[in-house]
Amino acid sequence: MSVVYEVPVGPVHPALKEPVAVKCYIEGEEVVDVDVILGQNHRGIEWIGMNRDNPVQSLRMASRVCGICTNVHPLSLVQAVEAAADIEVPERADYIRAIMLEVDRIHSHLLWAGVAAHELGFDTLLHYTWKFREEVMDLAEYISGNRVTFEMEMYGGVRRDIPPEKYPKIIKAMNYYEAKFEKLVEMFLNDKTIALRTVGVGVLSREEALKLCLVGPTTRARGVKKDVRVDLPTMAYADLDIEPVTPDIYRDEVVGDVYDNIVVRLFEVKQSIDIIRQCLDQMPNGPILAEEKLPKLLNMLKKASGEGFGLTEAPRGEVVHYVKLKEMETFYAWKIRASTYNNIPAWEPMLIGAQIADIPIIVASIDPCLSCTNRAVVLDGGKEKVLSHEDLHRLSVQKTRRLIRYGK
Amino acid sequence: MGINAFKRALWAFHVNTGSCNGCDIEIIAALTPRYDAERFGIKLVGSPRHADVLLVTGPVTRQMAPALKRIYEQMADPKAVIVVGNCGISGGVFHESYNLVGPVDNIIPVDVYVPGCAARPEAIIYGVVKAWEKLEKVYGAEGG
Numbered sequence: 001m002s003v004v005y006e007v008p009v010g011p012v013h014p015a016l017k018e019p020v021a022v023k024c025y026i027e028g029e030e031v032v033d034v035d036v037i038l039g040q041n042h043r044g045i046e047w048i049g050m051n052r053d054n055p056v057q058s059l060r061m062a063s064r065v066c067g068i069c070t071n072v073h074p075l076s077l078v079q080a081v082e083a084a085a086d087i088e089v090p091e092r093a094d095y096i097r098a099i100m101l102e103v104d105r106i107h108s109h110l111l112w113a114g115v116a117a118h119e120l121g122f123d124t125l126l127h128y129t130w131k132f133r134e135e136v137m138d139l140a141e142y143i144s145g146n147r148v149t150f151e152m153e154m155y156g157g158v159r160r161d162i163p164p165e166k167y168p169k170i171i172k173a174m175n176y177y178e179a180k181f182e183k184l185v186e187m188f189l190n191d192k193t194i195a196l197r198t199v200g201v202g203v204l205s206r207e208e209a210l211k212l213c214l215v216g217p218t219t220r221a222r223g224v225k226k227d228v229r230v231d232l233p234t235m236a237y238a239d240l241d242i243e244p245v246t247p248d249i250y251r252d253e254v255v256g257d258v259y260d261n262i263v264v265r266l267f268e269v270k271q272s273i274d275i276i277r278q279c280l281d282q283m284p285n286g287p288i289l290a291e292e293k294l295p296k297l298l299n300m301l302k303k304a305s306g307e308g309f310g311l312t313e314a315p316r317g318e319v320v321h322y323v324k325l326k327e328m329e330t331f332y333a334w335k336i337r338a339s340t341y342n343n344i345p346a347w348e349p350m351l352i353g354a355q356i357a358d359i360p361i362i363v364a365s366i367d368p369c370l371s372c373t374n375r376a377v378v379l380d381g382g383k384e385k386v387l388s389h390e391d392l393h394r395l396s397v398q399k400t401r402r403l404i405r406y407g408k
Numbered sequence: 409m410g411i412n413a414f415k416r417a418l419w420a421f422h423v424n425t426g427s428c429n430g431c432d433i434e435i436i437a438a439l440t441p442r443y444d445a446e447r448f449g450i451k452l453v454g455s456p457r458h459a460d461v462l463l464v465t466g467p468v469t470r471q472m473a474p475a476l477k478r479i480y481e482q483m484a485d486p487k488a489v490i491v492v493g494n495c496g497i498s499g500g501v502f503h504e505s506y507n508l509v510g511p512v513d514n515i516i517p518v519d520v521y522v523p524g525c526a527a528r529p530e531a532i533i534y535g536v537v538k539a540w541e542k543l544e545k546v547y548g549a550e551g552g
């Protein structure tokens with residue numbers, strides 16, 4: 001007799017972001033249907049931002065959209081406002097912005113790699129990657145003064161310069177990562193256990209990725225060469241030499257599974273190192289702000305009217321901010337579209353047909369901005385059995401062991 | 409006191425009630441090798457039933473308030489609650505939002521407040537130590 005059980009995953013989990021609930025319908029060991037319930041993390045950021053006293057205060061809201069891509073949202077917002085109000089950004093500021101965006105990406109991808117290792121039951125690797133990540137946190141603190149919320153952006157430029165005295169330390173951090181990169185690749189990509197759990201898991205074809213309009217590493221792992229930094233270059237990216245990273249950089253062919261996700265994210269860390277080096281080499285001199293006097297800037301924004309879009313390639317994919325100014329103290333309209341919004345539909349085709357033990361790694365593979373206490377309820381003929389995140393994690397660890405011992 | 413402190417390991421459960429994740433990643437950073445709170449037995453667990461300490465981040469959105477309450481009730485006594493980050497303490501940057509029922513101490517009793525936006529790992533560890541002291545006092549009173 002086949003019975004379909006319901007396994008809700010969420011809405012709370014320690015290592016990830018925004019609380020979200022994923023309901024999986026299970027037949028035996030297999031996922032047959034998936035439902036996603038969103039909205040637990042709704043704080044009304046756009047509304048608060050539109051009701052603040054002035055646009056500079058709203059900018060601080062943008063940093064708190066997400067603490068992980070903390071530089072991405074303010075960056076998109078300032079670009080949108082600059083487009084709406086016709087503000088010309090000095091070249092040096094463009095380079096500093098690009099550097100901060102890449103610093104953000106390195107920390108975010110390493111964070112994800114650690115979480116992915118944890119989901120597979122490989123906690124040693126979680127600790128190793130997070131130790132490795134601390135170097136870039138130090139660098140962020142060295143440049144911006146903060147570990148998490150950088151607060152570097154300002155309309156018309158950046159708030160802090162990176163003076164040439166600071167270059168050596170940045171270069172040293174990049175050397176550190178370059179030296180450790182081989183080892184990281186070795187540990188993640190040549191590991192038998194990780195390969196057993198990720199190769200052929202959560203496969204999605206290139207066509208599906210295109211049809212679902214996925215963004216960021218989730219789509220690049222399926223072989224789609226889509227990257228805002230290359231397609232619509234803003235800031236310093238137009239001057240730099242970059243290519244979207246796809247899994248064929250390491251593997252012979254693109255499979256589109258979770259393993260490909262790891263490949264893309266790891267090699268993007270390398271790409272970011274490269275971009276930071278290029279930016280430091282080519283950094284132009286000059287001012288870092290279009291308008292240094294805050295009251296004058298606010299006045300300018302108050303008088304401006306128009307609409308603007310700001311697009312940024314976040315660690316998770318394209319982030320879009322839309323702003324409309326209408327000669328008001330604050331924004332007339334502000335709309336954010338974050339990358340996870342596009343990537344969530346990928347869960348359905350990836351999860352259907354997968355085993356229960358694979359749910360954590362597949363859910364984590366898109367690097368969702370979700371924050372859930374992954375507890376699950378298995379409805380068994382009227383009797384409820386609650387599977388916590390820990391139970392799911394245990395199932396995942398058991399599967400890893402089983403694969404190592406018996407190969408099935 | 410003294411060596412007493414290390415007799416039992418302190419387990420924490422973390423719940424995000426609508427935070428921006430800034431403080432959440434700092435909690436994980438506090439546990440991983442740079443700060444390495446795990447060497448003292450401080451560890452995140454996957455179930456509130458196993459936890460001595462509840463770490464709460466976020467300003468408590470309307471949808472998360474019942475979940476937070478339930479998690480608190482599921483924890484065994486004696487327990488301590490630590491709020492990490494400004495937004496859980498006072499609403500922080502989100503204070504005027506229409507979708508908040510927080511801050512956290514509107515929903516459940518709080519023992520330790522760790523300010524910062526985001527709170528630094530050092531501050532989080534200090535907060536956990538303070539909670540530990542409270543728990544030890546309670547255990548002491550029970551003669552445990």
Ligand code: SF4
Pocket residue numbers: 064067149427428429430431432465466492493494495496500501524525526527
């Ligand atoms: S206190 Fe600040 S950094 Fe921490 S979760 Fe709240 S908004 Fe984010």
